[in-house]
Amino acid sequence: xxxxxxxxxxxxxxxxxxxxxxxxxxxxxxxxxxxxxxxxxxxxxxxxxxxxxxxxxxxxxxxxxxxxxxxxxxxxxxxxxxxxxxxxxxxxxxxxxxxxxxxxxxxxxxxxxxxxxxxxxxxxxxxxxxxxxxxxxxxxxxxxxxxxxxxxxxxxxxxxxxxxxxxxxxxxxxxxxxxxxxxxxxxxxxxxxxxxxxxxxxxxxxxxxxxxxxxxxxxxxxxxxxxxxxxxxxxxxxxxxxxxxxxxxxxxxxxxxxxxxxxxxxxxxxxxxxxxxxxxxxxxxxxxxxxxxxxxxxxxxxxxxxxxxxxxxxxxxxxxxxxxxxxxxxxxxxxxxxxxxxxxxxxxxxxxxxxxxxxxxxxxxxxxxxxxxxxxxxxxxxxxxxxxxxxxxxxxxxxxxxxxxxxxxxxxxxxxxxxxxxxxxxxxxxxxxxxxxxxxxxxxxxxxxxxxxxxxxxxxxxxxxxxxxxxxxxxxxxxxxxxxxxxxxxxxxxxxxxxxxxxxxxxxxxxxxxxxxxxxxxxxxxxxxxxxxxxxxxxxxxxxxxxxxxxxxxxxxxxxxxxxxxxxxxxxxxxxxxxxxxxxxxxxxxxxxxxxxxxxxxxxxxxxxxxxxxxxxxxxxxxxxxxxxxxxxxxxxxxxxxxxxxxxxxxxxxxxxxxxxxxxxxxxxxxxxxxxxxxxxxxxxxxxxxxxxxxxxxxxxxxxxxxx
Amino acid sequence: xxxxxxxxxxxxxxxxxxxxxxxxxxxxxxxxxxxxxxxxxxxxxxxxxxxxxxxxxxxxxxxxxxxxxxxxxxxxxxxxxxxxxxxxxxxxxxxxxxxxxxxxxxxxxxxxxxxxxxxxxxxxxxxxxxxxxxxxxxxxxxxxxxxxxxxxxxxxxxxxxxxxxxxxxxxxxxxxxxxxxxxxxxxxxxxxxxxxxxxxxxxxxxxxxxxxxxxxxxxxxxxxxxxxxxxxxxxxxxxxxxxxxxxxxxxxxxxxxxxxxxxxxxxxxxxxx
Numbered sequence: 002x003x004x005x006x007x008x009x010x011x012x013x014x015x016x017x018x019x020x021x022x023x024x025x026x027x028x029x030x031x032x033x034x035x036x037x038x039x040x041x042x043x044x045x046x047x048x049x050x051x052x053x054x055x056x057x058x059x060x061x062x063x064x065x066x067x068x069x070x071x072x073x074x075x076x077x078x079x080x081x082x083x084x085x086x087x088x089x090x091x092x093x094x095x096x097x098x099x100x101x102x103x104x105x106x107x108x109x110x111x112x113x114x115x116x117x118x119x120x121x122x123x124x125x126x127x128x129x130x131x132x133x134x135x136x137x138x139x140x141x142x143x144x145x146x147x148x149x150x151x152x153x154x155x156x157x158x159x160x161x162x163x164x165x166x167x168x169x170x171x172x173x174x175x176x177x178x179x180x181x182x183x184x185x186x187x188x189x190x191x192x193x194x195x196x197x198x199x200x201x202x203x204x205x206x207x208x209x210x211x212x213x214x215x216x217x218x219x220x221x222x223x224x225x226x227x228x229x230x231x232x233x234x235x236x237x238x239x240x241x242x243x244x245x246x247x248x249x250x251x252x253x254x255x256x257x258x259x260x261x262x263x264x265x266x267x268x269x270x271x272x273x274x275x276x277x278x279x280x281x282x283x284x285x286x287x288x289x290x291x292x293x294x295x296x297x298x299x300x301x302x303x304x305x306x307x308x309x310x311x312x313x314x315x316x317x318x319x320x321x322x323x324x325x326x327x328x329x330x331x332x333x334x335x336x337x338x339x340x341x342x343x344x345x346x347x348x349x350x351x352x353x354x355x356x357x358x359x360x361x362x363x364x365x366x367x368x369x370x371x372x373x374x375x376x377x378x379x380x381x382x383x384x385x386x387x388x389x390x391x392x393x394x395x396x397x398x399x400x401x402x403x404x405x406x407x408x409x410x411x412x413x414x415x416x417x418x419x420x421x422x423x424x425x426x427x428x429x430x431x432x433x434x435x436x437x438x439x440x441x442x443x444x445x446x447x448x449x450x451x452x453x454x455x456x457x458x459x460x461x462x463x464x465x466x467x468x469x470x471x472x473x474x475x476x477x478x479x480x481x482x483x484x485x486x487x488x489x490x491x492x493x494x495x496x497x498x499x500x501x502x503x504x505x506x507x508x509x510x511x512x513x514x515x516x517x518x519x520x521x522x523x524x525x526x527x528x529x530x531x532x533x534x535x536x537x538x539x540x541x542x543x544x545x546x547x548x549x550x551x552x553x554x555x556x557x558x559x560x561x562x563x564x565x566x567x568x569x570x571x572x573x574x575x576x577x578x579x580x581x582x583x584x585x586x587x588x589x590x591x592x593x594x595x596x597x598x599x600x601x602x603x604x605x606x607x608x609x610x611x612x613x614x615x616x617x618x619x620x621x622x623x624x625x626x627x628x629x630x631x632x633x634x635x636x637x638x639x640x641x642x643x644x645x646x647x648x649x650x651x652x653x654x655x656x657x658x659x660x661x662x663x664x665x666x667x668x669x670x671x672x673x674x675x676x677x678x679x680x681x682x683x684x685x686x687x688x689x690x691x692x693x694x695x696x697x698x699x700x701x702x703x704x705x706x707x708x709x
Numbered sequence: 710x711x712x713x714x715x716x717x718x719x720x721x722x723x724x725x726x727x728x729x730x731x732x733x734x735x736x737x738x739x740x741x742x743x744x745x746x747x748x749x750x751x752x753x754x755x756x757x758x759x760x761x762x763x764x765x766x767x768x769x770x771x772x773x774x775x776x777x778x779x780x781x782x783x784x785x786x787x788x789x790x791x792x793x794x795x796x797x798x799x800x801x802x803x804x805x806x807x808x809x810x811x812x813x814x815x816x817x818x819x820x821x822x823x824x825x826x827x828x829x830x831x832x833x834x835x836x837x838x839x840x841x842x843x844x845x846x847x848x849x850x851x852x853x854x855x856x857x858x859x860x861x862x863x864x865x866x867x868x869x870x871x872x873x874x875x876x877x878x879x880x881x882x883x884x885x886x887x888x889x890x891x892x893x894x895x896x897x898x899x900x901x902x903x904x905x906x907x908x909x910x911x912x913x914x915x916x917x918x919x920x921x922x923x924x925x926x927x928x929x930x931x932x933x934x935x936x937x938x939x940x941x942x943x944x945x946x947x948x949x950x951x952x953x954x955x956x957x958x959x960x961x962x963x964x965x966x967x968x969x970x971x972x973x974x975x976x977x978x979x980x981x982x
Contacts, residue, residue: 046864133825
């Protein structure tokens, strides 16, 4: 029976139906149409889209979020189920891991499609600023893609080795499989090493996946926009992604069962278990939706009020309510009905598959509703623009590229099914052996069944928790009929009034103890830039004294003298003041000024005395050295350790693990084990007994350990 | 198998430590650069000033001469208004007023925070500069800017000969091109040449004052120079959306005792004025 179902599954690799060619043709046409759309967009610019200055992100960014969300299927089904040691996962791991890789291959480039200057893409690496969320995204998504390719490929190695020995394949296929299996022989030691690697990576992939979708949500959450400015976005996006990803897995399961006849592997029980997962996720997603909308709607805060009106009753109301129904309520009712009503149980796989279609469409619409309505309600509305510059409707180009992307995703998936086995042969074989040895009953007690499922939300929550940077100058009076006068200017620094300083000292004293940690982190992120502005307030007051004498050198009293200061654009007038008994007029200049300025004092003269003027250069102290505002590292042109270290530590570590698994294990460790084994005993002698023993021993140990 | 696990964890720890050391070493040099203010050459303005703007809303009559002057000076592409005049109604009783909004040249600019390639950056003279040679057109800065002060060239903008006769400069932002983000640059080249920006120069109502914060003086087109710290203090100046913490360099004087009819009110007859 085992061999029968394998042969049945592998038939698809050698036999291609007409249906396949027709579908392939249609999808290729759609993909080409999308390519045409992109070429037109490249030629004419983004004017061909519905995007304008008001709503500058639209369908493309929504697609990016959507496809990255879909990619979650693979991680969830494969990694989480692997960590929780759910044995029923085996037939569906490969197909879900493939979704991850291909969805990311479409999602990532959607950002490039959205770029105004895609030819400058490499600037992201040559001029990248690690303070920007966009760069976090680029790095996170590419890391995730590399990880998921490795995670898809690794568990496939034993299967490829098996296939390379099958005679029904043409020689090129066998060569391909042999090359890709890197000399896998299938000894228990090798198998054990591989299983260790894959389950180690599984835990890692969960953390990485949660971080990736959180970073995706931060593009929105780290902006000053009503609706996006929300702390719930990280987990909200992760939840939405897991939900739509699981739906994608269910859908592809259904299609593959129908197309490739995998009934022997994927049974209604798989649909049932994933149905329960979908049910849980729909409730969790409902909970997140209520949390996001209700907290905003309850407060009716100025800027968010408008957004909520638009969403609930305005332009987006129809789409919004339809999405809630499509994405949450209808699938919930459908799945609940087929799961719990015995009469409807025979419709279980198609009903859950249909619910998954609704969830995927709803998820796409939901991403659109996250991106567009917020942009349509900015703090300052763009005025004086025509209607279609303010309202966004995706154009045919955007739709073509979107559907082109979907088509390419499906094409890649189809081709994948034609080259690689869609079900993990070696893992399902192990299952088979287990059933035959009849240790584990095929129907587990309800408590156990629930345990394996209830541990998943725990892992999810654990993953979410893990998420968590001058001079004197004399002027000769003009010789005129009225008596000549002379005006002289003196200036000196005087202390600024005292009470203000005391006040600030007091506030500094009271805040000193608490502010030490605060100072370090506050300076990093620019939370307390008060320090530098205090320094700026330091300039001393200037006392400028104008002394007026007549031609005999006697001080002139009670004459009006004015004072002005030359700035780069004009003259700043300090008004006028009468001279005292000593002929002095004092001007106290308490400005926050730096540098040297030419100050001019004018005596307008009168009937008795001639006019006089005097200039002097007053030095208000040196200008501060050119510097950027002390608003923290986020606006600095240079990278600082506060941002770089945590970031590089996390992703650097991730890449290191990938390198370890991808290079060290594959090219060094595995061949070594093989050498070791072949020295000890010839392969044929050890194979049978040790194989079953080893796998058995491994399994019992795992069960005893209670999972990961 | 135990050896493998041990090996695995050992190399993980070693690798992690290695990454940490390398990144610390890399970051150390960079930290020193910032601490010692070794800014990249482009971030240091050619002259040591800190530009500020004060807009007296009591004087603004919404004639949009500033917008027109700006569009002419910078050859601003159609559909864009780098200085946009808004009709603001805070609440129905307070009544409407006009509010011209240039780029506010924030001291804590969200656009600079969000730019992945450093195409938009803060300069030491306080201006947020936009580099069209660097911009990749991701429009994250547009999403980041709460003032809607940024625009995108959705298609190749229409050019004129005068515009194309100049070589591109970040200080006047033309010639324009497709697929990059555009914004008000405070007419950085004019400021350095000792001229007021186009909007301030052409404001008939003399509502726009521009000056150097270090001089503590701002000047309008009529040559009226006032002390910056004095008018902001005495005039109870506000900054737009202060609560967002963007620390704009543009101050607005409240529209009290207006010298013009409010938006929607009948204009005085042409013969009388």
